[in-house]
Amino acid sequence: MRLTLKIWRQPDAATAGAMHTYDVDDISSDMSFLEMLDVLNEQLNAKGEEPIAFDSDCREGICGMCGLMINGEAHGPVTTTTCQLHMRSFTDGETITVEPWRADAFPVIKDLVVDRGAFDRIIQSGGYISVNTGAAPDAHAMPVPKDHADRAFDVATCIGCGACVAACPNGSASLFVGAKITHLGELPQGQAERDTRVVSMTAQHDHEGFGGCTNIGECAAACPKEIPLDVISQLNRDLRTALRHGH
Amino acid sequence: MTDMPDTTNTFDPSHVAESPHASDDAAGYYTPGDPVRDTKAPGGPIDEKWDTRQFEARIANPANRRRLSVIVVGTGLAGASAAATLGEAGYVVKSFCYQDSPRRAHSIAAQGGINAAKNYKGDGDSVYRLFYDTIKGGDYRSRESNVYRLSQVSRNIIDQCVAQGVPFAREYGGLLDNRSFGGVQVSRTFYARGQTGQQLLIGAYQALERQVAAGTVKTYTRHEMVELITIEGADGVRRARGIIVRDMVTGEIETYFADVVVLASGGYGNVFFLSTNAMGCNVTATWRAHRKGAYMANPCYTQIHPTCIPVSGTHQSKLTLMSESLRNDGRIWVPKNAEDVTKDPREIPEEDRDYYLERIYPSFGNLVPRDIASRQAKNMCDEGRGVGPEVEGVRRGVYLDFAEPIERLGRDAIEEKYGNLFDMYAQITGEDPYTSPMRIYPAVHYVMGGLWVDYDLQSSIPGLFVTGEANFSDHGANRLGASALMQGLADGYFVLPNTIRDYLAEGPFDKIPTDHPAVVEAQQSVQARIEHFMTNKGTRSVDSYHRELGNIMWEYCGMERTEDGLKKAIDLIRTLRDDFSRNVKVLGTAESMNQSLERAGRVADFLELGELMCIDALNRRESCGGHFRGESQTEEGEALRHDDQYAYVAAWEWAGEGEKPVLHKEDLVYEFVEMKQRSYK
Numbered sequence: 053m054r055l056t057l058k059i060w061r062q063p064d065a066a067t068a069g070a071m072h073t074y075d076v077d078d079i080s081s082d083m084s085f086l087e088m089l090d091v092l093n094e095q096l097n098a099k100g101e102e103p104i105a106f107d108s109d110c111r112e113g114i115c116g117m118c119g120l121m122i123n124g125e126a127h128g129p130v131t132t133t134t135c136q137l138h139m140r141s142f143t144d145g146e147t148i149t150v151e152p153w154r155a156d157a158f159p160v161i162k163d164l165v166v167d168r169g170a171f172d173r174i175i176q177s178g179g180y181i182s183v184n185t186g187a188a189p190d191a192h193a194m195p196v197p198k199d200h201a202d203r204a205f206d207v208a209t210c211i212g213c214g215a216c217v218a219a220c221p222n223g224s225a226s227l228f229v230g231a232k233i234t235h236l237g238e239l240p241q242g243q244a245e246r247d248t249r250v251v252s253m254t255a256q257h258d259h260e261g262f263g264g265c266t267n268i269g270e271c272a273a274a275c276p277k278e279i280p281l282d283v284i285s286q287l288n289r290d291l292r293t294a295l296r297h298g299h
Numbered sequence: 300m301t302d303m304p305d306t307t308n309t310f311d312p313s314h315v316a317e318s319p320h321a322s323d324d325a326a327g328y329y330t331p332g333d334p335v336r337d338t339k340a341p342g343g344p345i346d347e348k349w350d351t352r353q354f355e356a357r358i359a360n361p362a363n364r365r366r367l368s369v370i371v372v373g374t375g376l377a378g379a380s381a382a383a384t385l386g387e388a389g390y391v392v393k394s395f396c397y398q399d400s401p402r403r404a405h406s407i408a409a410q411g412g413i414n415a416a417k418n419y420k421g422d423g424d425s426v427y428r429l430f431y432d433t434i435k436g437g438d439y440r441s442r443e444s445n446v447y448r449l450s451q452v453s454r455n456i457i458d459q460c461v462a463q464g465v466p467f468a469r470e471y472g473g474l475l476d477n478r479s480f481g482g483v484q485v486s487r488t489f490y491a492r493g494q495t496g497q498q499l500l501i502g503a504y505q506a507l508e509r510q511v512a513a514g515t516v517k518t519y520t521r522h523e524m525v526e527l528i529t530i531e532g533a534d535g536v537r538r539a540r541g542i543i544v545r546d547m548v549t550g551e552i553e554t555y556f557a558d559v560v561v562l563a564s565g566g567y568g569n570v571f572f573l574s575t576n577a578m579g580c581n582v583t584a585t586w587r588a589h590r591k592g593a594y595m596a597n598p599c600y601t602q603i604h605p606t607c608i609p610v611s612g613t614h615q616s617k618l619t620l621m622s623e624s625l626r627n628d629g630r631i632w633v634p635k636n637a638e639d640v641t642k643d644p645r646e647i648p649e650e651d652r653d654y655y656l657e658r659i660y661p662s663f664g665n666l667v668p669r670d671i672a673s674r675q676a677k678n679m680c681d682e683g684r685g686v687g688p689e690v691e692g693v694r695r696g697v698y699l700d701f702a703e704p705i706e707r708l709g710r711d712a713i714e715e716k717y718g719n720l721f722d723m724y725a726q727i728t729g730e731d732p733y734t735s736p737m738r739i740y741p742a743v744h745y746v747m748g749g750l751w752v753d754y755d756l757q758s759s760i761p762g763l764f765v766t767g768e769a770n771f772s773d774h775g776a777n778r779l780g781a782s783a784l785m786q787g788l789a790d791g792y793f794v795l796p797n798t799i800r801d802y803l804a805e806g807p808f809d810k811i812p813t814d815h816p817a818v819v820e821a822q823q824s825v826q827a828r829i830e831h832f833m834t835n836k837g838t839r840s841v842d843s844y845h846r847e848l849g850n851i852m853w854e855y856c857g858m859e860r861t862e863d864g865l866k867k868a869i870d871l872i873r874t875l876r877d878d879f880s881r882n883v884k885v886l887g888t889a890e891s892m893n894q895s896l897e898r899a900g901r902v903a904d905f906l907e908l909g910e911l912m913c914i915d916a917l918n919r920r921e922s923c924g925g926h927f928r929g930e931s932q933t934e935e936g937e938a939l940r941h942d943d944q945y946a947y948v949a950a951w952e953w954a955g956e957g958e959k960p961v962l963h964k965e966d967l968v969y970e971f972v973e974m975k976q977r978s979y980k
Binding site: 063064080081082083084086087090091094097098100101102103105107108109110111112114115116117132136138140161162165167168169171172175176177179180181182183184185186187188189190191192194195196197198201202204205208209211212235236239241242 | 380383384387398399400401402403404405407408417419455457458459460461462463464466467468469470471472473474475491492494497498501504505506508509511512518520548575577578579611612614615616617619688726727728729792793796840842843884886887891892894895
């Protein structure tokens with residue numbers, strides 16, 4: 053297939069960027085979206101033009117490194133990661149717009165690459181259970197009801213890609229924070245720090261410049277791992293409880 | 300998940316090869332060196348060695364620890380767990396990764412599970428049984444002392460991860476569920492649906508970020524190690540004392556010093572270009588250390604996984620693995636006649652199908668071990684009976700057919716068992732595996748080879764420790780399923796923190812002036828390399844070289860290796876390397892993010908590693924584990940080991956550019972397990 057690509061190019065964080073138009077031909081419908089960009093980059097390289105920078109690593113939908121706004125949608129038209137989006141989802145002759153994640157808290161580094169360090173800092177603020185290596189009791193010492201373990205797992209599958217933020221009109225990371233609060237809050241091991249965790253993770257979220265949640269739901273619709281919107285309700289509930297406890 | 304048959308119990312004396320005369324296929328390609336041996340594992344009964352070592356290893360005074368610094372390169376299971384644990388112990392830790400966050404390291408992609416000798420099922424598992432299975436599974440090419448310890452600490456890993464909040468699968472009673480996996484008779488595999496690696500890594504990542512918050516660990520993301528710094532101390536010992544990294548955002552070359560350096564930088568499967576590794580996985584950190592004196596052990600030991608989604612075209616950038624549990628129910632076949640390969644498989648009548656594994660191995664059928672299943676798939680395709688798209692003249696795919704089990708068990712039962720795998724297949728190929736057979740083909744998945752380490756996980760360079768897939772230590776010539784995660788976390792949480800303290804007890808070492816000649820020399824060599832790429836003005840892209848190297852490796856150093864093929868490969872690689880250095884084209888600038896430049900450095904190192912892998916494979920004229928030499932097989936075409944000649948670890952020393960590598964042999968002595976030959980018929 054033959055495609056016209058409108059791609060955001062920006063040399064670095066300090067310089068203004070702009071959309072550039074490229075044509076690619078002979079794109080097979082079996083290619084992944086990123087392989088299509090690989091083809092374009094080989095073309096640019098051959099012409100002496102610098103290839104387009106974009107992030108990707110595992111290319112099997114689990115590391116969370118890739119992420120592009122494709123035709124205005126985070127990760128494109130299918131509910132999956134950009135690396136698992138295939139060209140069969142597009143039609144011959146189509147014009148495709150490709151942009152980086154757009155959010156104040158994710159500054160552009162170059163072209164389609166953004167800095168998601170804010171997510172790491174949110175985890176640093178409390179997204180863990182405090183247990184040193186070697187200090188753990190036997191794994192069977194504390195049974196966990198299966199439905200709790202299953203819910204914890206379902207929300208722990210978050211890959212930290214940032215699509216929720218990119219999709220949200222407010223640039224909120226509430227789905228990301230809610231997923232971690234719910235994961236650890238569902239487990240008995242996570243109870244001791246439950247109040248302090250939600251208070252400090254929420255504070256860090258706001259400090260990083262992410263917006264507030266107004267229950268729009270774009271985040272859950274864009275999430276490649278289908279983290280449900282109710283983790284945000286859980287987040288709010290846990291926060292209210294913590295505040296009531298005097299935190 | 301997969302109930303692979305135990306294939307190593309049958310002892311057939313005809314398989315114990317009495318080699319007529321010692322062969323030296325690699326003569327002319329290497330220089331023989333002195334033997335090497337591990338001096339750290341204590342003597343005595345195998346179940347007491349680790350306790351003894353932990354007691355004998357010195358402890359760095361707690362008050363002194365905040366003056367002792369550790370660099371950890373890599374944030375996968377082996378790196379993040381080590382950095383977190385060392386931070387908890389109070390050392391000053393610097394953690395480096397090339398990704399934008401430590402959470403993205405490729406451990407995250409492991410699907411199946413993690414083994415531990417918990418015996419929660421009461422089915423007869425024990426530390427000794429896990430040890431025995433791992434030694435046997437490694438085809439008797441690993442070190443007994445290391446493997447026993449791995450098996451011992453496997454139990455602590457599960458406790459630690461559960462305490463961190465890793466959501467392992469549970470039974471209705473609330474206790475942990477287990478399954479049987481990869482050819483063992485007991486259920487010892489803990490799992491978190493098909494995403495065990497992800498959940499374990501997030502656990503280790505969170506522990507790491509907790510230490511960042513505590514101020515003991517500083518993380519450097521988007522920083523790639525490009526050189527190791529070794530410095531000769533006043534005592535005349537040359538020690539690893541730091542690394543040079545490139546800040547991948549600014550392009551700045553930065554130097555970091557420490558009392559000890561830990562490499563947890565993963566495996567080098569991407570030397571094959573196409574593999575199940577992540578795009579960024581590379582050998583640079585370990586290869587740079589190798590060039591500074593760290594021995595590279597058994598580099599030819601590669602694991603090729605039989606059930607991956609086949610290559611669909613020349614644009615392909617990576618291969619995706621599907622759990623081999625699929626072979627429990629699916630039947631593997633190709634058309635009997637080459638003229639049928641383009642037909643709709645559903646139209647091919649039963650009598651025109653060749654269920655070749657069931658035909659060749661009637662008792663094990665589709666459940667033969669990974670290496671056999673992989674090699675036979677290649678044979679079928681080489682015969683011209685492969686299916687799927689033609690890529691570079693050959694159809695590389697075989698059918699994995701679920702029509703019969705769907706008919707017998709119903710679609711719901713199959714969906715319940717394999718639903719997520721079927722969905723993944725459909726997403727990637729656009730085909731529906733419920734109505735038409737899947738196509739599969741083997742792909743490079745894991746490397747057992749890596750930097751040589753002793754029982755303390757210290758390399759041949761004092762002060763350089765190596766953990767996880769980056770070292771060679773525990774899997775011999777073949778790794779069992781669900782053992783990679785176990786080894787990564789064993790090394791990082793429990794082994795390294797207890798052995799590194801013995802080394803650190805000698806520190807802190809002298810402060811190094813930034814204008815030390817060894818530092819300046821290392822910095823200049825890094826700058827010169829970058830300068831070379833940026834000013835080369837060649838005509839070919841980095842990726843085109845990487846692809847070509849991958850084709851050479853896959854063809855001649857892949858599933859089956861022969862003397863002629865390997866010698867040819869070495870010539871081809873040398874020619875390609877020469878062309879690469881003259882003709883590679885890197886655009887952009889070195890002073891900003893430049894992904895072509897990053898790849899150029901990695902491919903340059905792969906081009907050197909590839910040659911060493913071929914030399915190692917050439918030297919080892921036996922078939923063992925994942926290494927199959929065409930010259931060493933039984934009359935039935937089965938792998939044939941030569942314990943009389945090759946029961947050793949091949950530890951290669953870098954001798955300089957253009958020089959022949961030096962081979963140091965570490966003899967493998969089996970005191971506790973008897974060596975046996977595999978048989979599958």
